[in-house]
Amino acid sequence: MHGGCHVRVSTWQTPWRLLLAINAAIIVGVFIHKIQLPPYVPYVHLLVDYHFGFIKRALIGAVVALFTAKVPVWLVFALGGATWLVTLGLYAKLFRKTFGFTAKTLPLFVFIAGSPFFLKNFMHTLGHFDIYGCALAIILLLLPAGSVLFVATAALFSIILVLIHHIHLLMYVPTIITIVVIRHYLTYGLNRTNVTFGIVSLLIVSALFFAAQFLGAMPVPEADFVVYLKGRMADPSRTELLQFSYIWYQPLATEISDTWGRLPHNILGVPVFALLIWLHTPLWRYFVGLIGALESGAHRRLVATALVGVSLAYVVMFAMVFDYSRWISNWAVCMFLILHAVKMLPATRETPPVPAEDRDTNIFGLIVTLIPRVGIVRPF
Template identity: 85%
Template sequence: MTARIMQNPWRLLLAINVAVIVGVFVHKIQLPPYVPYIHLLVDYHFGFVKRALIGAVVALFTDKVPVWLVFALGGVTWLVTLALYARLFQKTFGFTARTLPLFVFIAGSPFFLKNFMHTLGHFDIYGCALAIILLLVPAGSLLFVALAALFSIILVLVHHIHLLMYVPTIIAIVVIRHYLTHGCDRTNVAFGIIALLVVSALFFAAQFVGTMPIPEADFVAYLKTRMADPSRTELLQFAYIWYQPLAQEISDTWGRLPHNILGVPVFALLIWLHTPLWRYFSNLIAALAKDTHRRLVVAALAGVSLAYLVMFAMVFDYSRWISNWAVCMFLILHAVKMLPAARETPPIPSEDQKTNIFGLIITLIPRVGIVRPF
């Protein structure tokens, strides 16, 4: 029995992943939700401001925001994302014994669902969920491009950093699923360019015009009126982020760089542990039927990675950024699988000892973190 499990341990690894996720959740709900909670309090009461869409939606349903709502809303979003990804994997690869190692390497990655559980309440997961929806819906008409534009606008209103974090991946999905698959004409190219300009303009408006227009003390006083328990003033300590200019964010990031850069070897090791997955992805690209598709996919991967490199220079939440970069790679992998292929790509081997060891290690790693590794 033990020998059989060691030869083909993927069902056991899947069960271990579930246990690890439960453990991460139990740990998470015991931590104070500093940044996620204040995002539920900020709305458009004082006019257009950055990072206010989620709070504005919450304000439609309740005048007082309890702390537990962070975990309830975040938990529901996490479960929806899990369900969406399970449906996407079933659609793209199917759930069989041959595809189980691939599912474990992606869904069980410490970069993905486990880290989203650790960052429960943060805005990253919304980009992932909306990108998955774009991988699930039909892509044959301009409605698909319009939906992608709408999702991008929503994400920028949730947090303008999504322009670098998930909007490039959404663009890659649109190019792969719509333009490469269904062709280009003047209408859909012009529509795509206009949509991109609108999203970019909204980003600049949020970044440079979306500062809170009242003194910080008055802003904090308003936030207290939205709190179910106004005595918990420690949850308002991040109110300054609605006033901090971009130059200050960059200065803070570079000031922390000598310390935070120490995590890069750990990130590199975590990426290396996914070698069987990256090898499969590389083979998938090599098997594409058209050279043009291969070149554009490689360009898309480079573009998404460049956006994250820019983000690394601007904001210091490095563990979150590297995790979301990996998630974007996972999602683009699904998009590539939908393109015409010249040959079948062999799945990740289920009985290879080295692959099994890598799968076990990434299964046991509970998450990557927010700023520094773990």
Template identity: 85%
Template sequence: MTARILQNPWRLLLAINAIVIVGVFVHKIQLPPYVPYIHLIVDYHFGFIKRALIGAIVALFTAKVPVKVPVWLVFALGGATWLATSALYARLFQKTFGFTAKTLPLFVFIAGSPFFLKNFMHMLGHFVIYGCALAIILLLMPAGSLLFVAAAALFSIILVLIHHIHLLMYVPTIITIVVVRHYLTYGSNRSNVAFGAVAVLIISALFFAAQFLGTMPIPEADFVAYLKSRMADPSRTDLLQFAYIWYQPLAKEIADTWGRLPRNILGVPVFALLIWLHSPLWRYLASLIGALASATHRRLVVAAMVGISLAYVVMFAMVFDYSRWISNWAVCMFLILHAVKMLPAKQEAALIPAEDQRTNLFGLMLTLIPRVGIVRPF
């Protein structure tokens, strides 16, 4: 029996991943939710500002009743979002590949990746998971009409209002999903191309408005006083230490990033190692692209992946949360894999082998890595 498990360990690795996720959750709820909590109490009380949509939604349920925003709400909302995203991805995998013994290694490499659900658990309450969840919904939705393009535009607007950096983080992946599932599958004409172009312009304009016009219009002391009025425990001033980000200009963010670069760049070899451990998955993605029936589709998919990667390079130059960016870049590649699988193919690509020793070793190593982190590796 032991030999059989070592030869085909994927069910065991799936169970270990579940245990690791529970461990990450137990660790996470013991940490102070500095950035996630303040995002729940910042709203549009003083006019349009960046990073305020989630807080504005929370305010709808707390403004007219004597209820303040408790710290536990970070974990409740974050946990619910994580569970919903996990369920959506399970449904997407079932729709795209199905759950069989042959597809189990692929599922473990994606769902058990330290870049994906485990790292989202470590970032419980942060905004990045919303981009992933909405992109998965687009991969599950019918894509034959302009309603699909409109839904993608609405999702992108929501993401930019949650945090404007989503324009670089998940909007390019959403655009790719729209192109693959709507324009390449059902064809393009003047009306749907014009609709998509206008949507991109509106989303871009909203990004620039949030980036350059979305700073808090009142003194920081008054802003902090307002935030305290929304807190269940105003004595927790430590949770307000990041209030400055609603005042910080882009130039200061870039200067901080480049100032930290010599130290943060030391994590690049670790990121490279983690990416290399996913090599069976990348080979499968390359095989899927190579198996596409249309050479035009192959070129467009590769161009889209390059564009998504370049957007993350821009983020690397602007904001120093490197572990978070590299993790979400990998998640975007996972989602593109599903989109590519939905295109017409001339042949079936060979799945990740279930009984290859090197592949099994890589799967085990990825399973045992609990997370990647937010700024620096681990």
């Protein structure tokens, strides 16, 4: 009898396996809900390629065009689902490499992998381009970082992301730069070759961004563009899926004007975002502990500067484009990935993991688990 009570108490104190199972069930539910919704923006991106010359947001569509002349709607979910599964596998591999899967690290895994900011929200935004930045950043955290080839790979990934969507310069490129600095420059030191290569790479990526932003507009009338898109559709009768074709014609000034016009309404979501961030308190405490335990004071200052820099890039995004729920979710994902990079730096002591049997931590973990997603524009 006493042993049975002990088992029940232990299960209540460490419900992390159960929370992991609940997260898996919620992700399945989000997927079922998602495939019933019309994929307005993701589908158009699969239709647009470089038929009319260099234009922004066209790389994924150009790759799809190599394999099929007609694009079915289901391809949005197939391609998005495959990318999601690859990202899940990559993150599981990264977590095993950085922390290992043990009873002690399970709460940390639940807070990150089960966060509504991360895999659950990527499932809700299935077909959007955000997840590609996350996947490539995870690959950089897994690759050997000892040679200038690592910097070259990071530059190539950044170029791919900017060609997928130029907003990646603010969304994931700053995190990629942080990963390169932490894993290569801080770990292996500076020399003329790797510094020069890094600066040149940064200039190339920046130039590509400005080219996409200011020279990547569609060069033909929108009516001609829509006719071409219909020719790429497997079912041209579904014209409602082309209603976002205007975004290839919209200048930056209009995007900013729209964002500020919606600001009074969208800003109401900020307290909700703040609450969601606060619910991850045990994770943030662990992150602060990791930074505080770093062996080098210079490393601590550089990591703090990088976190501010990545966050400022998202502030700029908030001012330019109004998909606030996506931006705050990807900001959190960037924090998660930088946490992994920081764990790879030399430390003076081992940071205590997220406590598995702390009552408050259990409550935070349960609430975080039960939140199915954050959303695209407004919370939920």
